[in-house]
Amino acid sequence: xxSTTECIKKPLSVLSALFAAVVCxxxxxxxxxxxxxxxxxxxxxxxEIPRSxxxxxxxxxxxxxRVYDTWLEVGVxxxxxxxxxxxxxxxxxxxxxLMPSPEPVLHWLVRLLFPMLVLVSGYLLWMGKFAAxxxxxxxxxxxxxxxxxxLAGHPSLTNFPGxxxxxxxxxxxxxxxxxxxxxMAFGQAILAFPPAYAGTIILxxxxxxxxxxxxxxxxxxxxxxxxxxxxxxxxxxxxxD
Amino acid sequence: xxxxxxxxAILLPFVGSLICFVSRHRVSVFTGCVTALLTAGxxxxxxxxxxxxxxxxxALGGWSAPLGxxxxxxxxxxxxMIMSAIVGVAVTFYAVSYFGEHDAQEEKRGAELFWxxxxxxxxxxxxxxxxxxxxxxxxxxxxxxxxxxxxVALTGRRAVLVAGMRYLLAAMAGSLIYLLGVVLLYAAHGxxxxxxxxxxxxxxxxxxxxxxxxxxxxxLKTAMFPLHFWLPPxxxxxxxxxSAILSALVVKASFYLILRLWFDVFHATITLEAGxxxxxxxxxxxxxxxxxxxxxxxxxxxIAYSTVAQLGYLFFVFPVSAxxxxxxxxxxxxxxxxxxxxxxxxxxxxxTSIFLSAGVLLHAAGSDHIDHMRGLAQRLPVTVFAMxxxxxxxxxxxxxxxxxxxxxxxxxxxxxxxxxxxxxxxGGGLLAAGYIFRILRPAFSPAxxxxxxxPVPRSLELCALGMAIxxxxxxxxxxxxxxxxxxxxxxxxxxxxxL
Numbered sequence: 001x002x003s004t005t006e007c008i009k010k011p012l013s014v015l016s017a018l019f020a021a022v023v024c025x026x027x028x029x030x031x032x033x034x035x036x037x038x039x040x041x042x043x044x045x046x047x048e049i050p051r052s053x054x055x056x057x058x059x060x061x062x063x064x065x066r067v068y069d070t071w072l073e074v075g076v077x078x079x080x081x082x083x084x085x086x087x088x089x090x091x092x093x094x095x096x097x098l099m100p101s102p103e104p105v106l107h108w109l110v111r112l113l114f115p116m117l118v119l120v121s122g123y124l125l126w127m128g129k130f131a132a133x134x135x136x137x138x139x140x141x142x143x144x145x146x147x148x149x150x151l152a153g154h155p156s157l158t159n160f161p162g163x164x165x166x167x168x169x170x171x172x173x174x175x176x177x178x179x180x181x182x183x184m185a186f187g188q189a190i191l192a193f194p195p196a197y198a199g200t201i202i203l204x205x206x207x208x209x210x211x212x213x214x215x216x217x218x219x220x221x222x223x224x225x226x227x228x229x230x231x232x233x234x235x236x237x238x239x240x241d
Numbered sequence: 242x243x244x245x246x247x248x249x250a251i252l253l254p255f256v257g258s259l260i261c262f263v264s265r266h267r268v269s270v271f272t273g274c275v276t277a278l279l280t281a282g283x284x285x286x287x288x289x290x291x292x293x294x295x296x297x298x299x300a301l302g303g304w305s306a307p308l309g310x311x312x313x314x315x316x317x318x319x320x321x322m323i324m325s326a327i328v329g330v331a332v333t334f335y336a337v338s339y340f341g342e343h344d345a346q347e348e349k350r351g352a353e354l355f356w357x358x359x360x361x362x363x364x365x366x367x368x369x370x371x372x373x374x375x376x377x378x379x380x381x382x383x384x385x386x387x388x389x390x391x392x393v394a395l396t397g398r399r400a401v402l403v404a405g406m407r408y409l410l411a412a413m414a415g416s417l418i419y420l421l422g423v424v425l426l427y428a429a430h431g432x433x434x435x436x437x438x439x440x441x442x443x444x445x446x447x448x449x450x451x452x453x454x455x456x457x458x459x460x461l462k463t464a465m466f467p468l469h470f471w472l473p474p475x476x477x478x479x480x481x482x483x484s485a486i487l488s489a490l491v492v493k494a495s496f497y498l499i500l501r502l503w504f505d506v507f508h509a510t511i512t513l514e515a516g517x518x519x520x521x522x523x524x525x526x527x528x529x530x531x532x533x534x535x536x537x538x539x540x541x542x543x544i545a546y547s548t549v550a551q552l553g554y555l556f557f558v559f560p561v562s563a564x565x566x567x568x569x570x571x572x573x574x575x576x577x578x579x580x581x582x583x584x585x586x587x588x589x590x591x592x593t594s595i596f597l598s599a600g601v602l603l604h605a606a607g608s609d610h611i612d613h614m615r616g617l618a619q620r621l622p623v624t625v626f627a628m629x630x631x632x633x634x635x636x637x638x639x640x641x642x643x644x645x646x647x648x649x650x651x652x653x654x655x656x657x658x659x660x661x662x663x664x665x666x667x668g669g670g671l672l673a674a675g676y677i678f679r680i681l682r683p684a685f686s687p688a689x690x691x692x693x694x695x696p697v698p699r700s701l702e703l704c705a706l707g708m709a710i711x712x713x714x715x716x717x718x719x720x721x722x723x724x725x726x727x728x729x730x731x732x733x734x735x736x737x738x739x740l
């Protein structure tokens with residue numbers, strides 16, 4: 001934004017530098033008081049891991065002890081996707097297709113890479129149970145697959161009808177919501193997973209979240225491209241795979 | 242059943258939002274109305290329940306704090322949720338006719354997404370008030386910010402997008418600064434639960450730094466003077482129902498959070514100087530906001546600056562409660578707290594009414610320029626009457642809600658021996674009268690030319706009038722609402738003197 005850049009003039013930048021320095025000193029003083037030994041809730045989390053249904057402490061915190069936060073994070077992504085649709089005045093991504101490249105090497109590469117991305121994404125999702133991984137990592141990898149397809153001129157999200165595209169965006173958030181409603185129906189606290197089934201429930205929730213995260217990430221990238229509608233271009237032949 | 246009321250107040254609007262997002266427009270509108278009524282009903286039931294049983298705590302996932310996240314409801318949280326529910330229902334029904342009237346394809350796209358985003362915003366506000374966990378609140382602030390920016394961008398005109406982008410940057414900066422404070426507190430005390438932090442906190446540099454950065458971040462999100470730069474363009478350029486939601490509810494959410502943190506977490510850290518800084522900001526907001534409101538040529542811009550000014554009154558609770566060692570402090574802290582929250586409610590109702598009326602004006606006359614208001618009292622009597630009533634509350638004339646709020650605030654500052662805030666509070670009312678009469682005077686003077694007015698659906702006018710009448714009525718029934726507010730609230734006197 002031009003008006004913002006014009007505002008930053010020299011005396012102001014000196015002032016803000018001074019201000020930043022004062023804040024830094026202030027924070028440094030505050031940090032000196034913080035105890036050195038790693039405290040926090042690490043021990044408390046470790047003690048409850050057997051009841052969490054997973055083996056990795058990060059996954060146990062994100063998908064069980066504090067799953068409410070994770071659910072709302074998925075909600076943040078959903079809001080970002082809705083915001084993008086609103087800013088771009090669209091209800092789906094149809095007709096934002098790129099021209100397919102005539103380059104045969106590119107098509108060969110995409111055919112090689114895309115299945116691998118799907119595999120890696122599935123593996124990351126599965127791995128969350130016992131190592132660092134999970135829905136967010138898996139979703140981003142899968143989402144990059146969607147962007148790759150689109151960049152190479154293949155139909156990806158841009159081929160999904162509106163209702164299906166929107167369902168894909170909400171399926172992650174919805175699955176946590178349904179889990180909460182099921183909890184209520186059984187008279188439990190919402191987002192409580194019985195230890196015996198916790199592992200399975202978490203995997204299902206994560207799989208649903210992966211789909212939504214992938215759809216959101218690729219939709220944010222594809223949807224923000226300048227709009228070039230199909231009808232504005234000469235008809236082109238899309239190579240069939 | 243009653244223990245599920247807290248999560249239900251969050252889940253219901255979320256369910257409504259998802260249904261609206263995948264449904265066609267007519268279904269969305271119906272779902273939105275049903276959801277609004279159900280959510281308001283749930284909050285009413287929760288109020289009844291809390292009035293009988295007192296403060297309630299709900300451990301999400303069955304994990305208790307500090308490992309898990311608690312939902313917690315007390316009078317303060319409930320008061321904010323009741324406020325959101327009243328404004329929420331009015332805005333929902335207003336939006337049905339308001340967006341139903343627009344035929345243009347572009348406008349319709351935006352209107353389709355109003356419903357899911359508004360329901361999501363409402364759910365996240367309820368989640369914010371019920372949350373007992375400062376990290377969880379950070380996540381909610383992100384949702385709240387994104388949803389609010391989305392709503393601003395509803396009409397998609399260029400000026401709106403610029404205002405929306407500025408709003409987005411301010412909201413994100415505010416959340417990140419807040420997060421820095423969360424990190425400091427967790428590193429120092431090993432918990433993010435509000436109640437546990439309140440017990441663990443000790444005066445010192447860390448607590449002071451955390452308090453400063455969290456307050457600063459939230460002041461930016463509240464659009465407190467001098468960090469209000471993003472508010473007027475965003476609130477004035479949004480559509481009428483959205484402006485009402487933003488001005489009445491969204492800025493109050495971050496104010497609530499400052500109050501919650503100062504009373505429940507940082508009570509041991511607060512110094513008189515910190516309180517005076519907040520009081521000075523309040524003074525600045527009242528003066529600067531009112532003067533700017535007097536200079537605006539457009540009604541919506543004027544109302545937006547009036548929001549900047551009216552937010553100032555909320556902040557006198559801080560200097561008064563910072564003087565907590567004096568004898569009888571508990572009494573005046575309690576009065577100041579009640580005055581501040583009552584101002585939040587009175588302003589929410591009055592501002593909703595005026596923004597909804599401005600929407601009627603834009604719809605009927607095609608412009609909200611003050612010059613175009615000439616003679617409108619004859620042609621849109623209901624709307625002008627609603628604006629006048631709401632104006633009475635903003636000025637703080639008896640018997641309105643705004644009067645009760647300002648009266649209590651003046652009482653509290655005098656009792657606390659901080660008399661110098663009193664002239665500001667009273668003078669602010671005079672300035673408010675100045676800008677309210679700037680729109681009422683042309684409205685009641687005869688028009689030179691009778692331009693044709695676009696017909697206005699009666700329901701739009703009635704929603705605005707309903708809110709205006711409520712803003713007066715709450716002045717007559719103040720004790721009932723204040724009794725709810727005091728249940729387990731941080732400034733209830735029974736609690737043994739708040740701070």
